[in-house]
Amino acid sequence: MSVPAATVPIVAFDAHALLVLIASPGDTVEERDAAERALHGWNADRAQREQVVLLPRRWETHAVPRLGGRAQSIINEQLVDESDIVIALFDSRLGMATGEAVSGTAEEIQRAHEAGKPVHVWFSDEPIPRNADLTQVAALREFKETVEPLGLLGTYASPDDLVFKVRQAIESDLAILELGPITRRKPTTGAVLRARYDYERESYIDNRGKTKYRTRRERIVVQNIGTATASEVELSAAPLGEGDAPSTLADETPTIIPQADFSWRIFPSAGDSRSIKLTMSWHEDGRERSETQDLSLS
Structure with a gap:
């Protein structure tokens, strides 16, 4: 005899959905995971009360393969242009040049900044790995010097430290974006x-x-x-x-x-x-x- 599956109650609420692009070179997997964890943690704790849902976007999971243009140009169109907030992370690599910028992440930062989107850039404070590509380390240092005049750059001591700083940045963005009211559903009766x-x-x-x-x-x-x-x-x-x-x-x-x-x-x-x-x-x-x-x- 089959047993019917238990019904799980669903709590629905109206909310603004913000697309958050996590941009970084390939040596920052742990940092990208930490940033995404920070966004999901914020959703679990604050989304319903603030009526805002943060949707992380990463090129390796959300870019759709397509012919007919420069690879970075396609990523820009699909992810950068559609994003509301950009989080950029660097460890010891800058990445490969795209023909338009010194790296894909650098091009994403520039494009989002020129579009007036909130852009947060963090550089690692951790020791440089012994097997690091010193050419990439030097290129990253030079890139950092070029973006310093554009605003305040951040540093992180570890992926766990980054979790806190990403959440702090999101809180600042929400205060500035002024998303406006959402039409609220009829309040649920009883204690919630x-x-x-x-x-x-x-x-x-x-x-x-x-x-x-x-x-x-x-x-x-x-x-x-x-x-x-x-x-x-x-x-x-x-x-x-x-x-x-x-x-x-x-x-x-x-x-x-x-x-x-x-x-x-x-x-x-x-x-x-x-x-x-x-x-x-x-x-x-x-x-x-x-x-x-x-x-x-x-």
Whole structure:
């Protein structure tokens, strides 16, 4: 006898969709992954509340092969011209010349900047790899000198550091873009709880004299975006994709009125999963209710 599949409730909301191009040479796979992880993490934590969804774009996954023009020109047409924001990353390579610019990434930066799009450029602060192409290192240094007069350039100490800086840049862009209001759907009746991950960063000097960054004061913030009060709110979590039973995150069981929030301080160890399935349980009008949400802690 077949068993019908469980119905998974879908939470729909209206939002602005922003295309974010991640532009970089071929030696920055980890950095591109980190930037994409930052965008997905922002979506998980903020998309519904801000009514904005960030859609990462990378040439290796979103450029469509096509004959009839210069390869970089086709990428420009498909990705650069359609993007709303451009994130450019460099490690120890500049890339190959295109005939129009010193590299494909350089051409993408120039084209997006000339079109008036927000463009963020970061260079790695990590030690140069021993097998690095010194010709490429020198070309990258020269390119950096040519773009410095155009604005403020950024640096990153590691892919994890880049996650924080990409999210910070997105917040700045949204404040400047002024996307305007979205026609909202009719509010859902009852309490509706949505969680996000929040944290602070501090710098320190390591034993090599280099500036590093670490996360401190990590919190899970739960907002009640519904129309009813949620009483005795309790959080429990389990690593995402694993079979572990949920564990209670904190002893506090606050009451959260509509449009208010409450934050729980968390103290994850180095071995804890950075993606969790969060369960929020509460009482509402004498009934017990709960919701689950996948949450990225990065």
